[in-house]
Amino acid sequence: MKKIIDFIRQNLIDFAVVLAGFFLLKIPYLSNISLFLNGYVVASLIWFALIRPKMDKRPFNLHRSYFYLFYSITLFGFFLAKIIVREIGLYASPFFIPITLLVLLFDVEIAIVTSIFFAIIFSLVFNLDALGFAFILTNSLLTALLGSRIQKRMHVARSALFVALFSMIFYLFQLHRVDINLMESLVILFIPIVFSIVSIGVLPFIEYASMIYSNVDLMELSNLNNSLLKLLSLRAPGTYYHSSMVANLAEAAAQRIGANAILARTAAYFHDIGKSKRPYFYTENIYEKNPHDELNPKLSHLIIQDHVKSGIEMAKRNRLPLLIQDVIPQHHGTRVQKYFYHKSKDMGEELSENEFRYSGPKPQFKEAGIIMLADAVEAAARSMKNPTAGRIKTMVEEVISGIYNERELDESGLTLKDLEAIAEEFTKVLFSMFRSRIEYPKEEIKKVINLAEDSLGQQNENEDRSKKDQASY
Ligand SMILES: [Fe+2]
Numbered sequence: 001m002k003k004i005i006d007f008i009r010q011n012l013i014d015f016a017v018v019l020a021g022f023f024l025l026k027i028p029y030l031s032n033i034s035l036f037l038n039g040y041v042v043a044s045l046i047w048f049a050l051i052r053p054k055m056d057k058r059p060f061n062l063h064r065s066y067f068y069l070f071y072s073i074t075l076f077g078f079f080l081a082k083i084i085v086r087e088i089g090l091y092a093s094p095f096f097i098p099i100t101l102l103v104l105l106f107d108v109e110i111a112i113v114t115s116i117f118f119a120i121i122f123s124l125v126f127n128l129d130a131l132g133f134a135f136i137l138t139n140s141l142l143t144a145l146l147g148s149r150i151q152k153r154m155h156v157a158r159s160a161l162f163v164a165l166f167s168m169i170f171y172l173f174q175l176h177r178v179d180i181n182l183m184e185s186l187v188i189l190f191i192p193i194v195f196s197i198v199s200i201g202v203l204p205f206i207e208y209a210s211m212i213y214s215n216v217d218l219m220e221l222s223n224l225n226n227s228l229l230k231l232l233s234l235r236a237p238g239t240y241y242h243s244s245m246v247a248n249l250a251e252a253a254a255q256r257i258g259a260n261a262i263l264a265r266t267a268a269y270f271h272d273i274g275k276s277k278r279p280y281f282y283t284e285n286i287y288e289k290n291p292h293d294e295l296n297p298k299l300s301h302l303i304i305q306d307h308v309k310s311g312i313e314m315a316k317r318n319r320l321p322l323l324i325q326d327v328i329p330q331h332h333g334t335r336v337q338k339y340f341y342h343k344s345k346d347m348g349e350e351l352s353e354n355e356f357r358y359s360g361p362k363p364q365f366k367e368a369g370i371i372m373l374a375d376a377v378e379a380a381a382r383s384m385k386n387p388t389a390g391r392i393k394t395m396v397e398e399v400i401s402g403i404y405n406e407r408e409l410d411e412s413g414l415t416l417k418d419l420e421a422i423a424e425e426f427t428k429v430l431f432s433m434f435r436s437r438i439e440y441p442k443e444e445i446k447k448v449i450n451l452a453e454d455s456l457g458q459q460n461e462n463e464d465r466s467k468k469d470q471a472s473y
């Protein structure tokens with residue numbers, strides 16, 4: 001009994017949503033209470049069998065907003081479909097908007113199970129015959145499957161076109177070729193196109209309000225027109241270059257293991273965004289004297305650690321996607337800043353490792369884990385002298401094994417098999433990057449400009465020294 005009460009308590013919102021969804025469909029027929037109750041039980045059973053398990057995973061477990069957005073779209077879907085069927089007709093693709101939004105903002109699995117749920121409940125409530133049920137089910141499933149291929153806004157219209165053609169064929173098929181209504185045919189053909197425009201139009205508002213982004217808009221975030229990236233490229237060009245390299249590595253690795261490559265790429269661009277606040281303290285931006293030479297190691301650690309805090313603040317202020325906000329602290333997890341820890345030890349200070357630890361949390365999803373690995377590998381690659389394929393491979397294996405042994409990846413969902421595939425991808429990307437640095441054959445060129453002798457001498461000296469340190473912070 002206690003278990004049942006706990007289950008109801010934990011899933012109270014789910015029950016409320018099922019009830020509300022059913023209520024929205026049943027409003028004119030409330031007189032038949034027993035039918036209503038039976039329907040409610042059926043709806044709940046389908047909900048928990050089909051949909052609930054799909055929601056018990058990341059990122060639903062990280063952010064309540066994912067539940068709220070899912071519930072809002074589902075309820076809105078019930079309500080809208082009811083109006084469309086009543087005002088336009090069954091063959092007007094009533095679930096196009098909610099299913100398209102679900103596949104764009106969540107994933108194709110969730111969109112598919114919701115399609116099945118919608119079809120069964122809708123058929124029960126509207127007493128649809130087998131053909132009606134088959135239409136709603138296949139129409140919604142087709143919307144979900146086509147939606148999973150959407151990468152640009154225009155693809156939503158393409159998906160609508162296919163759904164419209166499918167509806168038309170189904171409509172003509174069920175008429176037995178007797179009474180084709182031209183007006184009705186035109187509406188069936190054009191209404192999904194109108195729905196695609198509504199979906200595209202409403203998407204940015206949903207994303208801004210919920211901070212849950214589709215891949216279409218994640219991709220747009222990563223271009224240089226974004227004010228945060230522009231600021232980073234101007235104030236901390238070294239960090240911007242580093243972030244671009246991390247993005248290349250993370251994208252390739254995510255693609256290989258079947259994680260979200262677009263999320264990995266975009267989050268990598270923003271992972272060190274906090275460094276634009278005090279860029280001159282970070283090794284990739286140090287061209288003159290290293291300010292840490294004159295600072296106590298503990299103070300250096302606090303300054304370096306501050307890029308995480310500043311990054312989160314900037315990301316929140318600019319309403320960046322929730323998962324990108326998560327990557328900012330998670331790309332360092334609870335790792336120790338070894339360079340400053342050893343410096344402190346060498347100075348005879350008796351501070352423990354924990355004093356030089358980032359405050360975490362550890363990566364909570366695969367893409368965050370990949371970015372942690374790509375970040376460390378990129379830093380180590382920059383300090384490599386005379387890289388060869390063998391040296392790159394050994395370095396990648398050592399960096400990834402080190403992080404794994406520190407148990408930083410325990411909560412990321414990455415398996416050892418994933419790590420092997422990631423290491424292979426990192427090695428390939430780094431090797432192709434290093435290989436492209438071919439020396440051009442020298443040509444006699446008459447110089448027309450001459451820089452002063454010492455203008456770069458001092459800078460090069462400092463660069464060499466900082467390169468040795470950069471893998472550490
Ligand atoms: Fe960082």
Ligand SMILES: [Fe+2]
Pocket residue numbers: 242246271272375
């Ligand atoms: Fe970084």
